Amino acid sequence: MTKPTPRPAGNFFEDFRLGQHIEHATPRTITDGECALYIALTGARQPVHCATPVAQDLGYPSKPVDDLLAFHIAFAKTVPDISVNAVANLGYADVRFLRPVYVGDTLSTASTVIGLKQNSNGKSGVVYVRSESRNQHSEVVLSWVRWVMVHKHDLQAPAPETVIPTLPEVVIRANLAVPRFLRAAQLDAQVTGSARLWNDYVIGERIAHPAGMTVEEADHTLATKLYQNNARLHFDALMMQDSPFKRRLMYGGHVISVCRALSYDGLENVISIAAINGGTHSNPSFGGDTFYAVTEVLEKWELPGHHDLGALRLRLIGLRNLPADQFDSLHIEQDGKSGYHPQVVLDLDYTVLMPRR
Amino acid sequence: MTKPTPRPAGNFFEDFRLGQHIEHATPRTITDGECALYIALTGARQPVHCATPVAQDLGYPSKPVDDLLAFHIAFAKTVPDISVNAVANLGYADVRFLRPVYVGDTLSTASTVIGLKQNSNGKSGVVYVRSESRNQHSEVVLSWVRWVMVHKHDLQAPAPETVIPTLPEVVIRANLAVPRFLRAAQLDAQVTGSARLWNDYVIGERIAHPAGMTVEEADHTLATKLYQNNARLHFDALMMQDSPFKRRLMYGGHVISVCRALSYDGLENVISIAAINGGTHSNPSFGGDTFYAVTEVLEKWELPGHHDLGALRLRLIGLRNLPADQFDSLHIEQDGKSGYHPQVVLDLDYTVLMPRR
Amino acid sequence: MTKPTPRPAGNFFEDFRLGQHIEHATPRTITDGECALYIALTGARQPVHCATPVAQDLGYPSKPVDDLLAFHIAFAKTVPDISVNAVANLGYADVRFLRPVYVGDTLSTASTVIGLKQNSNGKSGVVYVRSESRNQHSEVVLSWVRWVMVHKHDLQAPAPETVIPTLPEVVIRANLAVPRFLRAAQLDAQVTGSARLWNDYVIGERIAHPAGMTVEEADHTLATKLYQNNARLHFDALMMQDSPFKRRLMYGGHVISVCRALSYDGLENVISIAAINGGTHSNPSFGGDTFYAVTEVLEKWELPGHHDLGALRLRLIGLRNLPADQFDSLHIEQDGKSGYHPQVVLDLDYTVLMPRR
Incomplete structure (x- = not known):
């Protein structure tokens, strides 16, 4: 008796609502283990992330995690809810690194739907989300927007009102x-x-x-x-x-x-x-x-x-x-x-x- | 002058005695490094093992190591003494996870021979061992039984008395x-x-x-x-x-x-x-x-x-x-x-x- | 407009001077992450580096890093300055492990040119360097000599005086x-x-x-x-x-x-x-x-x-x-x-x- 999954896991286009807030699962503590493996996988050599005394000389209280390692981990949390049924990852914008992530920090990510546009074929649509990742002190460390094309599962579901967010070409200096x-x-x-x-x-x-x-x-x-x-x-x-x-x-x-x-x-x-x-x-x-x-x-x-x-x-x-x-x-x-x-x-x-x- | 090893390393069937106790070598400290690598090698996402605050919310004093990572490390210690000359790993039973293993704990494993049965061909036999792994506080964290078929090296060695331990089909609720x-x-x-x-x-x-x-x-x-x-x-x-x-x-x-x-x-x-x-x-x-x-x-x-x-x-x-x-x-x-x-x-x-x- | 690099990165034979001192970039903190990965990459089992209590029983204040892991990291620091333009790594000698490197230590490496010999073809030469790696307390933990054959970039550069250092066949007991x-x-x-x-x-x-x-x-x-x-x-x-x-x-x-x-x-x-x-x-x-x-x-x-x-x-x-x-x-x-x-x-x-x- 295989229990039939009523429908595939993850969200489809018709599941998203403008303004919807999604807290993503499985927060993650980033340790020295993740950092060492990141070096081995990429060959990264930035001394701020490889040498504690260098970071401390610059004023960091302890060793900050490589920006991209933190980003990939924070981003990955959104995949099961946002893009597991994606046709395509169309883009990202306004990615801001707001606070250093330190070894030992735990990141949790949440997203808000800020735009929706059903495709003219009626089979899929584009979802825009603003995601934020916070550390264990509830401080936002990363914020970004991405948009993905997602399948509809129920082709009869009505199209939402089209809302396309205005996104900056560049994160301005301020x-x-x-x-x-x-x-x-x-x-x-x-x-x-x-x-x-x-x-x-x-x-x-x-x-x-x-x-x-x-x-x-x-x-x-x-x-x-x-x-x-x-x-x-x-x-x-x-x-x-x-x-x-x-x-x-x-x-x-x-x-x-x-x-x-x-x-x-x-x-x-x-x-x-x-x-x-x-x-x-x-x-x-x-x-x-x-x-x-x-x-x-x-x-x-x-x-x-x-x-x-x-x-x-x-x-x-x-x-x-x-x-x-x-x-x-x-x-x-x-x-x-x-x-x-x-x-x-x-x-x-x-x-x-x-x-x- | 290559020094000929008198016989291959490890134990053969005739080396095991009922009741024999073997302390296995090379204890191991499990760090955040092992945990991160385990995630990368398996894709594990259980939050208790990935996020310290989640573990602490549940009452754990600190982040527990993934149960299977601890098991594989504890188990591996038995290989040089028990199964390096194995014809086959026949089975395991009554594997109990008795205490959480925390990041920083050091595991040592010991085994006791609880059963022996020479095969009718006289060339090999089955060895049953109960193994226990302890942390640095001498607390048993893992206990299990396994049985392996092991070659005889000296085919003239007499067969031991056959003892087959009674093993539970299932670890009962109690x-x-x-x-x-x-x-x-x-x-x-x-x-x-x-x-x-x-x-x-x-x-x-x-x-x-x-x-x-x-x-x-x-x-x-x-x-x-x-x-x-x-x-x-x-x-x-x-x-x-x-x-x-x-x-x-x-x-x-x-x-x-x-x-x-x-x-x-x-x-x-x-x-x-x-x-x-x-x-x-x-x-x-x-x-x-x-x-x-x-x-x-x-x-x-x-x-x-x-x-x-x-x-x-x-x-x-x-x-x-x-x-x-x-x-x-x-x-x-x-x-x-x-x-x-x-x-x-x-x-x-x-x-x-x-x-x- | 691709900015042409005036010449390839790294030093060429004519860039080295007898007695020249080079502080190599990107110091590195060695954590439990590096140690775990080293075990996974090599299968190393030396208990002193795998089990903190074993190290402490021997008198080490904390877990020392595998000697070769420390050496490879210390050595790697010299590559961009010394051997990135090498024709061949010819040899090494007098490698001394002077102090244990502990988990958490940060290594920095510096080298001194102790010998030079231009090859008779005028196109390359042999550079001898004594390198030392220090921990965050400025204590020398590793010292070694190596010699590499390095290309000349400017074939017109005059040959330096030939100096070949005397190196010990073996690091003597003392x-x-x-x-x-x-x-x-x-x-x-x-x-x-x-x-x-x-x-x-x-x-x-x-x-x-x-x-x-x-x-x-x-x-x-x-x-x-x-x-x-x-x-x-x-x-x-x-x-x-x-x-x-x-x-x-x-x-x-x-x-x-x-x-x-x-x-x-x-x-x-x-x-x-x-x-x-x-x-x-x-x-x-x-x-x-x-x-x-x-x-x-x-x-x-x-x-x-x-x-x-x-x-x-x-x-x-x-x-x-x-x-x-x-x-x-x-x-x-x-x-x-x-x-x-x-x-x-x-x-x-x-x-x-x-x-x-």
């Missing part, structure tokens, strides 16, 4: 959170391996990061399980044999992490990520791919009240099986249309904090 | 350990993702857990090394080329862990494993296999003195390369004989604690 | 550091699994360690990223397709770790590594290789002032795809020349401390 205690000038070149500070970067400059990294199936599935992101398409090779990809798809967030780790050589003095303004996973990535990264400097901002710190708005371009020094153009023309170069897998717009002179 | 401090009602649906409690499960019900997980060679060998289980057939691919399997065999305990992690969706409110009544690894598992899980509810027990908690006796069926919703029957008839379906790799009978209304 | 607090006699056979102590080993004896271990691409790349060793040839499979090896090369240090872990069965009572006298990575190793290990006892030393402890100088022979019990000779004759057997990948000369009666 919305960047800078820890008050931060003594940015304490980060010295000896610790990071480079004397290049905020002042030395030029808008429009492009950095071809030298290293490449091959990611095995075991690597990305270990990472995605570490984040407790249980979206099936990353794990179930048998199911994915019947997909257009024929194999497991790599979690896009892990591609961000790998490319960001590669970008250390050339961006050594980044202290933290302040915001992700938006991003496109322009092509799928798979186990066995070798990644390379290119960074473009989009903007430079002074930060009022912080004479020793500036913000850099960067474009991180992730390349699959194409070394960074062979990369030329993000887009190609094909059949009269412009699209992403097939070896560009990531086009991420984000903002970092860096010491200035 | 033998289930429930921590006194446990405030089961504190586990809320928001934390676990489901409001389904002990009261809501029906005897005979079958749950087809939705997710699948592909396990790479690197995954299961990392896990088994993490447990410090050094049985060679899991690690030595060159040696295994000459085996009937032609490749490394996955440690059966890791199959249990993966299937149990898959069973989270449908059994969200399990607080802990109280007992393993028995189990059969009905077919071998290998790197590259995709696992699915089905649970059957066998029994429901109230627990005297615990009005907020009940026990569920469950059958966890592990499937290899067969999605749970395609699973029909555990056994098939072939050549007039009934046997396990070739894609059933695990048939585990165990008992969990769950909050009740 | 230079072995023994922690004052060490109570070696507290390590009992029950904890390690063997009663064989320093007294029982015989000079010239050869131990064929029984186990084998297959190392996947994911295993060695995870390990090398864990160490934060960013030498590209270990990670970039695409780049390595054009190398003579056609694939990623395994970091030699990880081969040492795997072989040392295999050597536990036969050397159970080793407390710590006191020195590495020298080593040869006689053949390359790759993902998919199965490793075996053989140990030869080279020397036995009493340690003045330590009646309960002796030193063993050992030769650890690492074998690739050749079981230890089939190993015969380290060298073979081919075309009238003697060279390493093609399946010997490691010939390591090192010194350990072990309790004595």
Whole structure:
């Protein structure tokens, strides 16, 4: 007697209501274990996250968790409720890193539906959610918006009123959170391996990061399980044999992490990520791919009240099986249309904090 | 001058004596590092083991280690003395989880020979051992019986008197350990993702857990090394080329862990494993296999003195390369004989604690 | 506008000056997370590093990090400055383990150029560096010499004066550091699994360690990223397709770790590594290789002032795809020349401390 599940798990388009608030399950404590594994999975070397004394010199009370590790764990909590029935993850915006997450902190994530739009085919729709992750002191540490296309289960369910939220193109300077205690000038070149500070970067400059990294199936599935992101398409090779990809798809967030780790050589003095303004996973990535990264400097901002710190708005371009020094153009023309170069897998717009002179 | 080892390492059938007590080597401290890696290797999401505040709300003084992680580590200690020369691991029974194991605890395991039976061929025999693992306070945290078929090295050694211990079919309710401090009602649906409690499960019900997980060679060998289980057939691919399997065999305990992690969706409110009544690894598992899980509810027990908690006796069926919703029957008839379906790799009978209304 | 890097990153032969002092970047805190992952990656079982109470019984104030894990992390720090443009890692000597590294310690590494010799082709040269790694209390915990062949970038740069440092064949007994607090006699056979102590080993004896271990691409790349060793040839499979090896090369240090872990069965009572006298990575190793290990006892030393402890100088022979019990000779004759057997990948000369009666 197999108990038939009345309908598949997770929410469908018709289950979402504007203004609906969802507290996501399975809060997570981030320990030194998660941090060590993150280093092994990505090759990350940012000293603030690898060396407690460096963090303390900068004013952190203890070792902060890598921004992206915290983000992936916070984000993963939303998957069972928001995107397990997703047709596609369409985008994210206004990702703000509001407070450091420290080793030992426990993150819980909640989401609010801020937009809905049924597709004209009547079979699916787009759901916009604002998600926030809080630590054990109920302080918001991360806030972001994403929108996903979700199947309808009951095709007869009426279409909701269309509401499309207005989202910022970029997290503006005034919305960047800078820890008050931060003594940015304490980060010295000896610790990071480079004397290049905020002042030395030029808008429009492009950095071809030298290293490449091959990611095995075991690597990305270990990472995605570490984040407790249980979206099936990353794990179930048998199911994915019947997909257009024929194999497991790599979690896009892990591609961000790998490319960001590669970008250390050339961006050594980044202290933290302040915001992700938006991003496109322009092509799928798979186990066995070798990644390379290119960074473009989009903007430079002074930060009022912080004479020793500036913000850099960067474009991180992730390349699959194409070394960074062979990369030329993000887009190609094909059949009269412009699209992403097939070896560009990531086009991420984000903002970092860096010491200035 | 290679020093010839007088005989292979480990014990042979004739080395075991009824009543013999063996203190196993290499005690192990279980840290946050082991816990994080366990999550990455299995995808486990039980909040009690992932979120310290959840554990504390339930009354645990600090974060308890996943029951199966503790078991695999405790069990692994017995391998060099008991099963390194095993022909086959025949079974286990009366596995009791007597006390929580906390992050930072150090486990040591000892075994007593409780049964012996030489096989009629005179070349091997069955050894029954009761093993106990203790923490650094000398408290028994785990106790179990297993029996293995072990080669004889000296075929002339006389057969011992046959003693076959009486083993319980099931760990009876009175033998289930429930921590006194446990405030089961504190586990809320928001934390676990489901409001389904002990009261809501029906005897005979079958749950087809939705997710699948592909396990790479690197995954299961990392896990088994993490447990410090050094049985060679899991690690030595060159040696295994000459085996009937032609490749490394996955440690059966890791199959249990993966299937149990898959069973989270449908059994969200399990607080802990109280007992393993028995189990059969009905077919071998290998790197590259995709696992699915089905649970059957066998029994429901109230627990005297615990009005907020009940026990569920469950059958966890592990499937290899067969999605749970395609699973029909555990056994098939072939050549007039009934046997396990070739894609059933695990048939585990165990008992969990769950909050009740 | 891709900003052309004026020249590749890292130092070239002409950049090194005799007496030059280099403080290497990205100090690293070693946590329980690193330790757990090291166990999972190598199968290490030394109780001093796995069980806090065992370490404390021996007098350690807390759990010391595995000697080789500490070494790999300390060593990795030198890669970006010293060997990222290396043609070949030629050798190492006088590796001294001066103080235990404890969980929570932060290591920083600095190097001094102690020798230079331009090659006769004028295109490269050999650089000798003495490196030291210090903990957060500025105490030197590790000291070693290595020499690498490095490309010249500017072929017109004048050759430096040739200086070749005198290096010891072996770290002499007087230079072995023994922690004052060490109570070696507290390590009992029950904890390690063997009663064989320093007294029982015989000079010239050869131990064929029984186990084998297959190392996947994911295993060695995870390990090398864990160490934060960013030498590209270990990670970039695409780049390595054009190398003579056609694939990623395994970091030699990880081969040492795997072989040392295999050597536990036969050397159970080793407390710590006191020195590495020298080593040869006689053949390359790759993902998919199965490793075996053989140990030869080279020397036995009493340690003045330590009646309960002796030193063993050992030769650890690492074998690739050749079981230890089939190993015969380290060298073979081919075309009238003697060279390493093609399946010997490691010939390591090192010194350990072990309790004595």
